[in-house]
Amino acid sequence: xxxxxxxxxxxxxxxxxxxxxxxxxxxxxxxxxxxxxxxxxxxxxxxxxxxxxxxxxxxxxxxxxxxxxxxxxxxxxxxxxxxxxxxxxxxxxxxxxxxxxxxxxxxxxxxxx
Amino acid sequence: xxxxxxxxxxxxxxxxxxxxxxxxxxxxxxxxxxxxxxxxxxxxxxxxxxxxxxxxxxxxxxxxxxxxxxxxxxxxxxxxxxxxxxxxxxxxxxxxxxxxxxxxxxxxxx
Numbered sequence: 158x159x160x161x162x163x164x165x166x167x168x169x170x171x172x173x174x175x176x177x178x179x180x181x182x183x184x185x186x187x188x189x190x191x192x193x194x195x196x197x198x199x200x201x202x203x204x205x206x207x208x209x210x211x212x213x214x215x216x217x218x219x220x221x222x223x224x225x226x227x228x229x230x231x232x233x234x235x236x237x238x239x240x241x242x243x244x245x246x247x248x249x250x251x252x253x254x255x256x257x258x259x260x261x262x263x264x265x266x267x268x269x270x
Numbered sequence: 271x272x273x274x275x276x277x278x279x280x281x282x283x284x285x286x287x288x289x290x291x292x293x294x295x296x297x298x299x300x301x302x303x304x305x306x307x308x309x310x311x312x313x314x315x316x317x318x319x320x321x322x323x324x325x326x327x328x329x330x331x332x333x334x335x336x337x338x339x340x341x342x343x344x345x346x347x348x349x350x351x352x353x354x355x356x357x358x359x360x361x362x363x364x365x366x367x368x369x370x371x372x373x374x375x376x377x378x379x380x
Contacts (some may be wrong), residue, residue, distance in 0.1 A: 200370055245310065
């Protein structure tokens with residue numbers, strides 16, 4: 158199974174809502190990533206988990222809170238978002254850190270009203 | 271910004287023609303990767319070339335790497351409508367994050 162799954166596919170939320178994005182992989186990968194992508198732009202790294210520990214936080218605002226419950230799952234908790242946070246949120250995994258091929262999920266299209 | 275630059279930003283060609291896109295990066299690298307993204311979807315890994323390699327092939331894809339010029343190119347031969355997508359290069363050094371280029375939007379005209 159070389160698939161990374163993400164739920165939901167689409168999410169519309171108000172600025173006062175709390176929601177979560179979910180990501181799952183069963184490839185035994187030890188590194189997992191959250192990216193944010195605006196239209197016609199490259200993905201921007203948000204967080205990296207390595208062996209279930211947060212390895213990189215790219216100075217992301219605290220209204221985004223990542224969680225790695227186990228080696229297969231990655232969550233992104235959202236609270237008090239702003240309209241400018243509307244974007245495609247991509248999850249990815251790789252065998253380890255260090256430039257391995259990354260496998261991406263299909264993304265969650267988030268709209269903040 | 272540590273982002274790599276890609277050119278052209280957009281490219282339209284007739285089906286069957288070859289497409290070439292270029293990537294420049296700023297720092298030393300361990301390897302360079304190319305990814306494809308269909309509209310609004312996840313990225314798909316195409317090919318990885320290591321810093322000690324100069325050329326690599328995979329099916330209709332040919333990638334070159336010139337570390338002295340800090341540049342790479344992706345050639346897609348005999349293009350098909352299904353090749354319409356955005357293409358991103360991504361470079362890495364050590365255990366640092368992948369740094370993505372700005373991307374090339376390729377349109378294949380049937």
